[in-house]
Amino acid sequence: MGDREIDQQLVERAQQGDKRAFELLVAKYQRKLARLLSRLIRDPAEIEDISQEAFIKAYRALPSFRGDSAFYTWLYRIGINTAKNFLMSQGRRAPTTTDFNAEEAETFDDADQLRDNNTPENELMSKQVAATVNKAVEGLPEELRVALTLREIEGMSYEDIAAMMDCPIGTVRSRIFRAREAVAERLRPLLGTGKDKRW
Amino acid sequence: MRQVSRVALLGVLFSVLPAQAAQPEGAAWLRKIADAAQQQNYSGTYIYQYGNRVETFKITHLYDERGEHEKLEVLDDTPREIVRNNDEVLCFEGDSSAVVVEKRKFRKIFPALLPSQSNTLLDNYQVRMGEVGRVTGIPCQNILLDPKDSYRYRHRLCADSVSGMLLKASMLNDRNEVLAQTVFTQLVIGGKIDKEQLKPKLSGRKVVLSADKGALSEAQRSDPAWSVSALPPGFASILAVKRTMPGKEHPFNQLVYSDGLATVSVFIEPLSAALKAVQGLSNQGIINVYARVVDDHQVTVLGEVPATTVSQIGNAVVHKLGGR
Amino acid sequence: MKKQLSVLMDGELDDEESRVVLGKLKQDEALRGEWDIYHMIGDSLRQTPVWDEGFKQRFAERLAAEPTVLAPHPVRATTRPAVNWSLAASLAAVSLVAWTAFQLNQPDDAAKQAKNQEIASAVGGSLPQNLNYFLNAHQEYSVAAIHGASPYLQASLERQQGRAK
Numbered sequence: 001m002g003d004r005e006i007d008q009q010l011v012e013r014a015q016q017g018d019k020r021a022f023e024l025l026v027a028k029y030q031r032k033l034a035r036l037l038s039r040l041i042r043d044p045a046e047i048e049d050i051s052q053e054a055f056i057k058a059y060r061a062l063p064s065f066r067g068d069s070a071f072y073t074w075l076y077r078i079g080i081n082t083a084k085n086f087l088m089s090q091g092r093r094a095p096t097t098t099d100f101n102a103e104e105a106e107t108f109d110d111a112d113q114l115r116d117n118n119t120p121e122n123e124l125m126s127k128q129v130a131a132t133v134n135k136a137v138e139g140l141p142e143e144l145r146v147a148l149t150l151r152e153i154e155g156m157s158y159e160d161i162a163a164m165m166d167c168p169i170g171t172v173r174s175r176i177f178r179a180r181e182a183v184a185e186r187l188r189p190l191l192g193t194g195k196d197k198r199w
Numbered sequence: 200m201r202q203v204s205r206v207a208l209l210g211v212l213f214s215v216l217p218a219q220a221a222q223p224e225g226a227a228w229l230r231k232i233a234d235a236a237q238q239q240n241y242s243g244t245y246i247y248q249y250g251n252r253v254e255t256f257k258i259t260h261l262y263d264e265r266g267e268h269e270k271l272e273v274l275d276d277t278p279r280e281i282v283r284n285n286d287e288v289l290c291f292e293g294d295s296s297a298v299v300v301e302k303r304k305f306r307k308i309f310p311a312l313l314p315s316q317s318n319t320l321l322d323n324y325q326v327r328m329g330e331v332g333r334v335t336g337i338p339c340q341n342i343l344l345d346p347k348d349s350y351r352y353r354h355r356l357c358a359d360s361v362s363g364m365l366l367k368a369s370m371l372n373d374r375n376e377v378l379a380q381t382v383f384t385q386l387v388i389g390g391k392i393d394k395e396q397l398k399p400k401l402s403g404r405k406v407v408l409s410a411d412k413g414a415l416s417e418a419q420r421s422d423p424a425w426s427v428s429a430l431p432p433g434f435a436s437i438l439a440v441k442r443t444m445p446g447k448e449h450p451f452n453q454l455v456y457s458d459g460l461a462t463v464s465v466f467i468e469p470l471s472a473a474l475k476a477v478q479g480l481s482n483q484g485i486i487n488v489y490a491r492v493v494d495d496h497q498v499t500v501l502g503e504v505p506a507t508t509v510s511q512i513g514n515a516v517v518h519k520l521g522g523r
Numbered sequence: 524m525k526k527q528l529s530v531l532m533d534g535e536l537d538d539e540e541s542r543v544v545l546g547k548l549k550q551d552e553a554l555r556g557e558w559d560i561y562h563m564i565g566d567s568l569r570q571t572p573v574w575d576e577g578f579k580q581r582f583a584e585r586l587a588a589e590p591t592v593l594a595p596h597p598v599r600a601t602t603r604p605a606v607n608w609s610l611a612a613s614l615a616a617v618s619l620v621a622w623t624a625f626q627l628n629q630p631d632d633a634a635k636q637a638k639n640q641e642i643a644s645a646v647g648g649s650l651p652q653n654l655n656y657f658l659n660a661h662q663e664y665s666v667a668a669i670h671g672a673s674p675y676l677q678a679s680l681e682r683q684q685g686r687a688k
Contacts, residue, residue: 001541003534009545017591020549026582027559031566031573038572052582057349057373060507062592063480077374085345089325126572133567151533152565158535177529184560191560444656451653453660464661468653480593486658499654501661511590 007071015062022062026055029072033079040083050086054079128190136186140179147172148179225326228342228363232356235363238262242396243335243386244274249379249485261392270397280399291399320459323347323433324354332357334366335383344460349373350431350508351461362388370485370503379485421452425467429515431508433458456512463502463512470495480506489513494520525557532561 001009007028013021030051037047037054058065058078065074137145143165150156150164158176162169242259255274260267266285273279280291329341337359344354353375357367367382421439438455451468470476474497477490488501489509493516500513524547530536531544548554559579567573 001531001534001536001538005538006531006534006541006545009541013545013549015592017593018549019586019589019591020555021545023579023583023586024548024555024558026586027555027579028562030578030582031563031571035571048578048581051578052585055582056585056589059586059589059592060349061373061505063506063510081373081375129563129573130567130570133564137568149568152568158530158533173526173530173535176533177526180529180561180564181525183564184557187560187564442660444653453657455661462661464657466653466657466660474653483654483658486661488654499657501657507590507592510593514590 004070008067011062011065011067011071014059015065022059025071029075030055032072033075036076037079037083040080040087046086050083051079053086054082057082129187132186132190133183136183137179140182144175144179144182147175148183151176224328225342226321228328228340228358229326231363232342232358232365235358236365237267239362239364239388240390240392241364241386241388242392243383245381245383245386247379247381248377259392259396261394261397268394268397270399282397282399289399320344323351323458324460329355331360332367335386337366337386337388339366346373348432349505350433350511351458351504352378354460359388364388372505421454422467424519425452425454426517426519427454427456427465427512427515428517429511430456431511434463434508434512437462461502461504461508463500463504463509465512465516466497466499466501467493467516468497468499470497480510482506491516494518524551524554528554528557529561532558 007025010021010025014025033054034047034051037050041047041050054075058075061078065071137148140148146165147161150161151158156164158169158172161172165172240261242257244255244257247254247256257272257274258269260269262268267283269283271281271283282289282291324344324346327343327345329343332339332341334357339357340360342356342358344356346353353371353373355367355369355371356365358365364386366386367380369380370378372378421441434456435458436454437457439452441450441452443450449469449471451466454465454467456463456465468474470492476492476497478492479490481488481490483501485503486501487504487506487509488499489506489512490500491498491513496518498513498516500509500516502509524544527536527540527544528548531541536544548558563573
C-alpha cells in the first residue's frame with residue numbers, strides 16, 4: 001500500500017468517526033504544514049494557531065474530501081487559505097508568491113526560518129531535536145545510516161535502495177527500521193513519554 | 200440577479216440593518232442593493248448555475264405607487280410563469296391543452312422573524328469591498344460577505360454602482376470554489392415597463408384553477424419536546440412549526456435556524472411502516488443534508504451551509520421525554 | 524509490529540498487512556507514539572523545523588472537543604432495515620448524489636454491485652416524497668436559497684410527477 005493509499009485509508013477511517021486516524025495524519029503532516037505557513041507568517045505562535053485552525057477545518061471538511069487529490073495537497077490549500085484569511089483579518093498582506101504548489105513548498109530552504117524565530121524556547125527545542133537526531137544518525141553503522149538517508153532525504157523506494165546498496169529488499173527494510181529505532185531511542189528521553197510531559 | 204423569493208426577502212432582511220453598522224460602507228451597499236431590487240424598474244435574463252446545471256429565467260419588474268409588479272418566466276423545459284403583485288403570487292404552468300393557475304401566499308416572513316437579529320448578519324459575516332468588475336457590460340462593485348468561521352459559506356455580490364442593482368451573486372466554499380451563482384446575461388435598468396409585459400401568456404388556452412394541493416398546511420407551533428441543544432455559533436432559532444403534508448397522516452416538525460443569511464431547517468417525523476430510517480450526510484446541489492434517527496423519529500437537517508453545520512446541528516437534536 | 528509500522532510508513536507494506544497495522548494503530552497508544560517519533564525523525568532529517576512543543580497535546584484537546592465527523596453509511600438498525608437513499612434535483616431529472624463515492628471499505632466487488640443496483644432501482648422508482656416537501660418547506664424560509672424560482676416551482680414539479688405516474 002503506497003503512501004497515498006495510507007493517507008486515504010486514514011482519511012476514510014476518520015470519516016467513519018475514528019478521530020485517532022485523523023491525529024495520525026496530523027502527526028505526519030504537522031511540521032510540513034508549519035514549514036509551509038512559515039513562508040507567510042513569521043511568528044511561531046501564530047503559525048501554530050493557524051496550523052491548528054487549518055487541521056480543524058480539514059477535519060470538519062472531511063465529508064467532502066473524495067480523494068481526487070492527495071490528502072496533503074488538499075490540506076495545504078486549506079492551510080494557505082487559513083493563513084491568508086488570518087493575514088487579511090489582521091490588515092496584513094500575504095507575500096505575492098503564495099500560489100505555489102506543494103512540491104515548490106518542499107524545496108524551500110528553511111535554515112533562514114530558524115534564525116528568524118523570535119521565541120527562544122521554540123528555537124531551543126528545535127535545535128535540540130535537530131542536534132540529537134543528527135548526532136544519533138552520525139553514530140550509526142554506515143549501512144544503517146546510508147539506508148535511512150536514502151529513504152528520508154532522497155525519498156528513494158526500497159527497491160531502488162536495494163539496487164543501490166546491492167542487497168535484498170528485506171535487508172533494506174531491516175536497516176531502515178533499525179536506524180529509526182536507534183535514533184528514536186536517543187530522542188525519547190528528550191521528548192518524554194510520561195503523562196506530565198506535553199509531548 | 201433576482202428571483203421573486205430571494206430578492207424580496209433580501210430586501211426585507213437588509214432593511215433591518217441598523218444605521219450605525221460596524222462596517223459602514225459594506226452595510227450601506229447592502230441596503231442599496233435591497234432597495235434597488237424593490238424600487239427599480241428592470242427587465243432582463245439571468246442564469247442560475249449550480250454544479251453542472253444551468254437554469255435560465257427572464258424577469259420583468261415594475262415599481263409604481265401601488266408597489267411591486269413582477270413576472271418571472273422559466274425558460275427551460277415546461278414553460279412556467281410566476282406573476283406577483285406585492286405579496287400576491289400566481290403560478291402559471293401548462294401545456295397546449297390547459298393552464299394550471301395556483302395562488303400562493305408570498306410569505307413575508309422576515310420582518311417577523313428577525314427583530315432580535317438585526318445585527319446577526321454582521322456578527323457572522325465580515326463585509327468588505329472587493330474589486331470593480333463588469334457584468335453584462337455594466338461596471339459593478341464586488342461586495343464580499345466573508346464567513347467568520349467555517350459554519351457558513353462566503354457570498355460575493357456584484358452590484359451596479361449607479362442603481363444598486365444586484366447583477367451577480369455567488370456562493371463560495373472555503374476553497375473559493377463557486378457553489379452556485381446567479382448572474383444577469385442581459386439587463387435593462389430603469390425606463391418604462393409596459394404592463395402588458397407583466398401579463399402571463401394565457402391566450403387561447405383553458406384556465407384551470409388549482410386546489411393548491413401542493414401547498415403545505417398552515418403552520419402551528421411545533422412540539423416543544425424537540426429542540427437543538429447546541430447550535431453552531433451565530434445561529435439562532437427563527438421558527439418552530441408543525442405542519443402536515445397533503446395525504447400524510449402524521450404531521451412533521453420544522454425547526455428553522457438562521458445566522459442572518461444562511462438558513463438551516465430541521466425536520467422531524469415519526470418512523471413508520473411507510474417511512475424507513477435513513478442516516479448519513481449527503482447533498483443536493485448546494486444544500487447539504489444530514490439524516491439521523493432519534494427516538495423512533497427521522498431527523499433530517501438541511502440547508503445552504505457546509506456539511507459540518509448540518510451534521511453538528513443534527514447531532515445536537517434532543518427529544519425530551521416525559522413532562523407531558 | 525514496530526518494524527511493520529516502519530515499512531508501512533514508507534508505503535512499502537502490502538495491502539493486507541497494512542490494514543492490520545492501521546487497525547493496530549487505532550488501539551495501541553504506544554504504537555501511535557512510534558508513528559509520531561518516526562515521522563519526526565524524517566522531518567528533522569529534511570530540516571523541517573521541529574518547533575512543536577505541545578502541539579500534539581493541544582491539538583488532541585481541540586479535536587476531542589470537535590463533533591465527530593461521519594461520512595454517509597447505511598443505518599444497521601435492529602428493528603428496521605435501512606435504505607440507501609438517493610436525492611432528486613428539485614427540477615428536471617433525478618441525479619445520483621455522490622453516494623457511491625462515499626462507499627467505504629466495501630469487502631468485494633459483488634457487494635459494490637449490489638449496492639449500485641439498489642440505488643439504481645430507487646432512482647427508477649418514485650421520488651422520496653418527503654425530501655421534496657422538506658426542500659420546499661425549507662426554501663420558503665431561506666434567504667440564501669438561490670434556487671431558480673422555487674418554492675413556487677417545487678409544487679409544480681410535484682404536480683408534473685403526479686401526472687406522469
